[in-house]
Amino acid sequence: MKLLCSWKRQEWKLSDGPRLLILKNGKKSGKPLPRLLKPKMLTIYAPAKINLVLEVLGKCDNYHRIYSIFQAINLCDILKFQAGEEISLKCAEPDLECDNLVVKAAELLREVKGCDKGAQIKLHKYIPWGVGLGGGSSDAAATLLALNKLWGLELSDSELVHIASRLGSDVPFFIHGGTALVEGKGEKITPLLPLPLTWFVLVVPPLPKIPEKTAQMYRKLNSRHFTEGQFVNAALSCLRQGQIDISLTFNVFENLVFDVFPGLEEYRRRFKEAGAPMVCLTGSGPCLFTILQEEEKARELCLRLKRQGLDSLIVNSLKSNDSRLKTND
Known part of the structure; x- marks a missing residue:
């Protein structure tokens, strides 16, 4: 990861701070006491x-x-x-x-x-x-x-x-x-290779928090949920061409999350009704997202979600x- 650092060192000036008075041959001389540097x-x-x-x-x-x-x-x-x-x-x-x-x-x-x-x-x-x-x-x-x-x-x-x-x-x-x-x-x-600037609209349903949620979700998986990498590989082929196709998104927990979070299905339905091209799950949920290529379309979708009473966020790829x-x- 590239770390972008910008800082400048505090410089002491002769005019800064009190002066320590030292007697030299019966005369006073002034020596500046620099201020302490602020902690970095x-x-x-x-x-x-x-x-x-x-x-x-x-x-x-x-x-x-x-x-x-x-x-x-x-x-x-x-x-x-x-x-x-x-x-x-x-x-x-x-x-x-x-x-x-x-x-x-x-x-x-x-x-x-x-x-x-x-x-x-x-x-x-x-x-x-x-x-x-x-x-x-x-x-x-x-x-x-x-x-x-x-x-x-x-x-x-x-x-x-x-x-x-x-x-x-x-x-x-x-x-x-x-x-x-x-x-x-x-x-x-x-x-x-980084995505070209891509916009995402997030909906975070106000559902109760589940302690140790991720561990619980993984414990619910069994061999029926395992796949062979075909979804990632298809998406990788698309990414190599400098784009992402929302139809290639996949999340193993989508088969489980709607039973774990009662009410989440309703939020997904309303997200789709607001005009999301496709609604996806991130991680073990319950956050939902969709992908858009234009900021204006993302803002229009957020406005429609707001009219439905759903809080949403517009973010972009980094x-x-x-x-x-x-x-x-």
């Missing part, structure tokens, strides 16, 4: 993702073998990092401060490198959590990227991917972002180097 702060944007295609090929060693095409989108959480004695996390949603992947990522990185550095972390949450957009996983990857910079660890992307794979199947993808083929337990990432890590004084 890193700000990183953690993008959400959608699964253009999500297949499960089978199960091995108690893990499901996924075969999926991930796409990063410009719906982002924002994380801010400063050096500290301990690892601490503050978030406007207190429920997210406990058992959070951000803290787990920081602690794992410290354990792997055998260091005792700390960080004060602030999480500004904009990605709806627990709906299949990968917000928690993206926050974890952003933490690895930011602390690698803040702590001066100089780990490569491949090393960060290896660490990320210990945090969850979606986390490694977010080290790269963009458009990627994701295989195995999520640890095998193959960057793909390239891998659209992820931004900024260093500020």
